[in-house]
Amino acid sequence: MSATPVPAIAPTPSESDREPLRARDLAIVGFGRVGRALARRLEQQNGWSGSRRWRVVAALDTSGAWTDPNGIDLVAALGEKDREGRLGNRGPVRGTVGEVLERVRPDVVLELTRGAVVSGEPGTEHILRALAVGADVVTANKSPIARFYAPILDEAQRRQRSVRFGTTVGGAVPLLSLAPTLLAAAAPVRVDAILNGTTNFVLQELARGVGFEDAIGKAQRLGIAEADPSWDLDGRDASLKAAIVHQALFGSELAPEAIPCDRVTADTARRVPPEQRGRVRYASVTTILPGAAEVRLRRIREGGEWDVPGSTCLARVETRYSGTFWLRGPGAGPDEVATALLAELESLERGARASWRRRPADLPPSDVAAKTPIPRSGPVAPPSRIATLRIGGHTARGLRR
Numbered sequence: 001m002s003a004t005p006v007p008a009i010a011p012t013p014s015e016s017d018r019e020p021l022r023a024r025d026l027a028i029v030g031f032g033r034v035g036r037a038l039a040r041r042l043e044q045q046n047g048w049s050g051s052r053r054w055r056v057v058a059a060l061d062t063s064g065a066w067t068d069p070n071g072i073d074l075v076a077a078l079g080e081k082d083r084e085g086r087l088g089n090r091g092p093v094r095g096t097v098g099e100v101l102e103r104v105r106p107d108v109v110l111e112l113t114r115g116a117v118v119s120g121e122p123g124t125e126h127i128l129r130a131l132a133v134g135a136d137v138v139t140a141n142k143s144p145i146a147r148f149y150a151p152i153l154d155e156a157q158r159r160q161r162s163v164r165f166g167t168t169v170g171g172a173v174p175l176l177s178l179a180p181t182l183l184a185a186a187a188p189v190r191v192d193a194i195l196n197g198t199t200n201f202v203l204q205e206l207a208r209g210v211g212f213e214d215a216i217g218k219a220q221r222l223g224i225a226e227a228d229p230s231w232d233l234d235g236r237d238a239s240l241k242a243a244i245v246h247q248a249l250f251g252s253e254l255a256p257e258a259i260p261c262d263r264v265t266a267d268t269a270r271r272v273p274p275e276q277r278g279r280v281r282y283a284s285v286t287t288i289l290p291g292a293a294e295v296r297l298r299r300i301r302e303g304g305e306w307d308v309p310g311s312t313c314l315a316r317v318e319t320r321y322s323g324t325f326w327l328r329g330p331g332a333g334p335d336e337v338a339t340a341l342l343a344e345l346e347s348l349e350r351g352a353r354a355s356w357r358r359r360p361a362d363l364p365p366s367d368v369a370a371k372t373p374i375p376r377s378g379p380v381a382p383p384s385r386i387a388t389l390r391i392g393g394h395t396a397r398g399l400r401r
């Protein structure tokens with residue numbers, strides 16, 4: 001059977017008249033699963049379009065920096081990392097992440113490290129260094145944003161740069177990306193969401209009768225769970241995500257530690273009465289309201305709308321003006337996250353510097369929050385230690401509190 005020729009699509013006059021976009025210089029800090037997936041996509045895009053739209057001038061991991069002011073050979077860098085497990089130092093620039101950024105001066109820094117959840121490092125320092133050298137930042141690293149949301153965005157605003165972090169919650173699902181635009185207009189009042197793929201996967205396996213340790217082992221073999229999955233199973237990963245969503249949608253801080261969390265244990269599945277097994281299971285559902293959030297094990301109907309597979313993210317957003325939005329899609333996975341990072345690069349290119357911060361006047365009426373079935377937690381003292389964080393020898397003014 002002969003293939004049907006695909007008709008060529010002529011560009012519309014407005015497209016063909018457009019000025020060609022200048023190549024943008026990127027630095028990828030963190031060349032792990034997500035960093036490499038992004039590098040592969042950038043390489044593909046450049047190959048397809050024939051133009052080097054995105055030029056990666058630096059890629060960094062813990063072993064060093066691969067730099068080239070004309071754009072590094074991504075195929076070679078990916079091959080080296082696959083073979084040796086490290087990038088090493090190649091190119092004219094060596095030094096710490098901050099020193100490399102200072103020398104290569106990229107337009108955009110992609111901060112894709114996996115850091116300490118409590119301190120927010122090393123991601124916080126990387127983001128601040130990037131802003132200090134005049135770069136915009138796109139990050140998938142949730143701990144800096146959950147810990148230092150306001151100071152980081154203040155610093156970005158002071159430097160007239162943008163920090164985009166849509167992939168830190170829900171992977172490729174545009175819950176955060178819609179926060180400053182569609183959802184801000186609709187005025188969210190409540191979010192219920194499945195935000196942690198590891199926990200969701202383990203709970204599904206438990207419901208199928210798989211033992212607790214076996215379920216965790218399977219998640220680890222599939223790359224869904226970390227070597228130490230306790231952070232996910234305790235609900236603390238979801239509490240970090242809830243803190244980010246709270247800031248983005250309701251405009252104020254909520255400390256992750258103030259968010260009560262249920263823990264998945266070997267007993268969780270046994271709490272479903274025998275006569276209901278096969279029809280009902282537990283899911284870890286994060287609820288976020290103005291001023292409060294919680295991560296709870298809730299009973300859901302198997303086969304129902306909340307029974308989503310493994311790493312799928314599901315979010316139901318109730319709004320004041322436009323009813324309820326359901327968002328569902330890939331909540332994790334290097335390729336899926338790389339797709340969303342590319343989308344964030346695109347929106348930066350198009351000048352969409354929409355801020356995630358909202359004015360207090362946009363907050364829903366207090367009676368909505370008063371109806372909350374979950375405990376209220378008060379405002380959180382801003383982090384103090386970040387005030388001592390030094391950038392290029394001076395303490396950033398925007399970070400003092």
Ligand SMILES: NC(=O)c1ccc[n+]([C@@H]2O[C@H](COP(=O)([O-])OP(=O)(O)OC[C@H]3O[C@@H](n4cnc5c(N)ncnc54)[C@H](OP(=O)(O)O)[C@@H]3O)[C@@H](O)[C@H]2O)c1
Binds near residue numbers: 029035063
């Ligand atoms: N994987 C997902 O599905 C997913 C989904 C949403 C968000 N995220 C977030 O995306 C980020 C990256 O995830 P991942 O799965 O790619 O993690 P990963 O595979 O562990 O990669 C992390 C990378 O960061 C590098 N790194 C760590 N500390 C560094 C430092 N101080 N300086 C330079 N590089 C450093 C590591 O270097 P080495 O290679 O030398 O160790 C590694 O290349 C994480 O914050 C994660 O939470 C991931």
